[in-house]
Amino acid sequence: MSLLKSNNHRNFVVYKPYGYLSQFISNASKQRNKKFLGELYDFPEGVMSIGRLDEKSEGLLLLTTDGKISDYVNSQKVxxxxxxxxxxxxxxxxxxxxxxxxxxxxxxxxxxxxxxxxxxxxxxxxxxxxxxxxxxxxxxxxxxxxxxxxxxxxxxxxxxxxxxxxxxxxxxxxxxGGIALNVLQPGDVVEMENFILDF
CATH class of the missing domain: 3.30.70.1560 (Alpha-L RNA-binding motif)
Structure with a gap:
């Protein structure tokens, strides 16, 4: 099992609810009535979703301010x-x-x-x-x-x-990886010091 440490960065585990976009804000007029992750929590500047879930999908979404972790998860290793x-x-x-x-x-x-x-x-x-x-x-x-x-x-x-x-x-x-939805409910946000991404 590997522990991905994210020094001086912040990491979050989110249960993305149905009907939300995996984005934080949008100025596009066609998205004016959409729901965004920024409505769930006061996320820090520079946070990004690691992969996305479309508007009609739900469940586990990882967020981080660490681009290296994001690249690792998206590299087809997890x-x-x-x-x-x-x-x-x-x-x-x-x-x-x-x-x-x-x-x-x-x-x-x-x-x-x-x-x-x-x-x-x-x-x-x-x-x-x-x-x-x-x-x-x-x-x-x-x-x-x-x-x-x-x-x-x-x-x-x-x-x-x-x-x-x-x-x-x-x-x-x-x-x-090694992070599961477990008892999280739609809209829950949990900050984590590190991500366990491999078994």
């Missing part, structure tokens, strides 16, 4: 685990296809995702209720999977599950 609730009862074939890598659209080109760890969760994970309700169960069954990546392309998990025929309804990042 695992990121997600729980995805998908539309339908996902098949064994779809799990295998996701594990082996699938082709997704990326910047106008076909990109094959790298092999990753995927398995079906036997029961729904214990997560806080989302602020916006998932579609009604009368529209059909859903299932949950765990997917662990070391890469992080734009909307990658959503694209992957859609390609195999099981669109993502809810996406929660639950772990980055």
């Amino acid at each position: 695992e990121k685990e997600y729980y995805a609730q998908v539309d339908g009862l996902i098949s064994d074939k779809a799990i295998i296809d996701l594990s082996n890598g699938v082709y997704v659209g990326l910047e106008g080109k076909n990109y094959k995702t790298k092999p990753c760890d995927v398995f079906k969760l036997e029961s729904s994970p214990e997560l806080p209720k989302r602020s916006k309700k998932i579609r009604d169960e009368r529209h059909g069954p859903t299932s949950w999977i765990s997917i662990t990546l070391k890469e992080g392309k734009f909307r990658q998990v959503r694209k992957m599950t859609s390609v195999v025929g099981f669109p993502t309804l809810r996406l929660v990042r639950v772990r980055v």
Whole structure:
């Protein structure tokens, strides 16, 4: 296990809520009614999000003022685990296809995702209720999977599950390296002296 020390820098673990952007402020008129991380806490100047979660995704987000740590996490050396609730009862074939890598659209080109760890969760994970309700169960069954990546392309998990025929309804990042969501609730911010990022 490696401990990434961040001397004279500040580090934060955040449960990004649904509906927030992984940014702090914006002057763009089209984002006037959006919610930003800066509304959750008085973060120091120079803080940056390590990777991002799109507006409709939620869960673990690491923030730091240390660019070296940010570069390390984004260098495909650190695992990121997600729980995805998908539309339908996902098949064994779809799990295998996701594990082996699938082709997704990326910047106008076909990109094959790298092999990753995927398995079906036997029961729904214990997560806080989302602020916006998932579609009604009368529209059909859903299932949950765990997917662990070391890469992080734009909307990658959503694209992957859609390609195999099981669109993502809810996406929660639950772990980055050795840091887990644990008992954090949406909107929680915890400052940490150091990040444990590898096992």
